[in-house]
Amino acid sequence: MDAAGLAAVIAAVVGVLGTLASAVLTQRRGDAARREERELTERTRREDRAEARRAAARTELRASYVALNTTARQYLTALKDQAHALRREPPDPAAAEAAATAVETARAEFRQRYxxxxxxxxxxxxxxxxxxxxxxxxxxxxxxxxAHGTARPGEDLSSCFAAVDTAWDGLAELRRTMRADLGITDPDDPDGPDGPDGPDGPDEG
Structure with a gap:
């Protein structure tokens, strides 16, 4: 084989090898791209699942806060009503008994949430x-x-009504802390919904 023929063969071989190498590289790039796409898809799915779990947990926590706030307020309202019933003149045993029953119901619901x-x-x-x-x-x-005539020294209805006011303050503080945890309000804002100067501040009783 003369030089020209050998050169032609070599050129053909190089061409074939180049084509094969190009095909292999293209295949590898395609495989890498598909692998990256699969990894991205899986990562996105994991992130979506994690976000869904976080959202579900936040929804559950919010529902827990709503129930806790509601039952605490109902319990305190029932206690306040009982104090009013015990203060009636002349005494009304039936009203006092009904108020005490309402307290027990509200207390049980609050204790479950607590x-x-x-x-x-x-x-x-x-x-x-x-x-x-x-x-x-x-x-x-x-x-x-x-109610049972066994009050301790210093316990009377006046002190109980004062305790009602203090308890309302405590529930406002609790509500403010829950709202802050949910990212709804600033716990240190006095003009916020539950701040001392806000519309839902400690002014109930």
Whole structure:
């Protein structure tokens, strides 16, 4: 084979090898692109699932806060109504008994929500909830003792009404902490919905 023929063969071989190499590289690039696409799709799916779990947890927490706030307010309202019933002149045993029954119902509902909160809410909210629970429990005990004629020194209806006001303040603080945890309001804003100067501040009783 002369030089020209050899050169032609070499050129043909190089051409074939180049074509094969190009095909291999194209295949590899395609495989890499598809792999990256699959990884991106899977990562997006994982992120979507994680976001869905976070959203579900946030919705569940919000529902827990709503229930806790509602039952605490109902419990305190029932205690206030019991204090009013015990203050009636002349005494009305039937009204006092009905008020006491309403207190027991509201107390049971609040205690259930409080027990759930102990296992689900963050520390800041749990601290406020525990304070509210102690205040409500102390008021409940005082009214029970007054109703049964076993009041301790310093326990009377005047002190109970003062405790009602203090408890409302505590519930406003609790509500403000829950709203802050949900990112709804600034816990330090005095003009916020639950701030002392806000529309839902501690002015109930």
């Amino acid at each position: 027990a759930e909160a102990q296992m689900t809410v963050p520390d800041a909210v749990l601290d406020r909830t525990s304070r509210a629970n102690r205040r409500l429990g102390a008021l409940y005990g005082a009214l029970n003792r007054i």
